Amino acid sequence: MILTNPFVEVVNQMNGIPKKYEPKSTPELRQKYQERQVALYITMQDVLTKVTQLLGDGEKIVNFLPMTNEDNTAAATDGIMGMYAPQTDESKEYIKAQDSLRGNRLMVFTNQRIIFFIVVEFIDDQSQYFSYEYDQMPAIKFKKHQMKAPKKGDIVINQDQQTWYTLDFETKDGHVFQEFLTADNGKVFKQNLLTIPAMSQIRITNHATRNNRFDLIFGNILTGFTAYNVLAALILLLMLISLLTALLGGA
Amino acid sequence: MALDETYLADLETPPATEPLDFDALFTPLSPTERQVFQLYFIDDLTPQEIAAKLKMKRLAVYKHLSRGRLKLKQEVKQHDLN
Structure with a gap:
């Protein structure tokens, strides 16, 4: 985790969201944050120039x-x-400037598709991006989750409601995308659902939709996680049974 | 930092902070759809919460959302034609 990652703020400013100053705990962190911010402004300008080269006829960027x-x-x-x-x-x-490898990722919403890339990969190679056309997405899982968690630096008594969203879809040609969105990301996504006409035929669901059962099992991180947990529980159970058998046999 | 405006969509791109005029936007919707849209897009309720509040099935909430969004698309198309 990087305490001074300015990526979200820099991209928010590209979206027209005014700067939200979050005081850092120490002067050193503040200085480091500002250094990274300046470097990232320059990098993102170059990234945006490259993104605009990907756009087709009549294609416009809506937001990031x-x-x-x-x-x-x-x-x-x-x-x-x-x-x-x-x-x-x-x-x-x-x-070197951001102390970040693949952590910073960007989703670009245009009026025709979503362009997604990992910033460092895209800087290296302009062809390293994913393109998801809206008319290739029959359904999107967009589910809100909430959990109470202690406030930052506070004891458990004062709790904040944490909100996040699951974004999950598979395109008709079999590309699966899964990610967790923050509450702010969720707001932008909801606004896009309303204001991008090409997104209106996409069905919104609260469960993962796949083209076939194979993809539903092997192309679904949640199924994988459940399967992993079940397998781990089975192995633990077998170990316990073996241990008990050995103990009882020994007695 | 500003992006070259040639590549920015004009009509459908209000900045994320600029509040949408929901009343105008939801005009083509039926009263029930408007209620569902209000609760989903403005009050940020989940479809389950909306279903409980409006005493309908969760599936019906999703249907209202889908149909409503298609109506809005038709409205944009109509607007473009005019």
């Missing part, structure tokens, strides 16, 4: 949805252990 390991999750789209080997000087500089 930032995702980070600090606010979202590293489970679904961060890759294997979030590892990455930079190939160009630009990406090396980015990693």
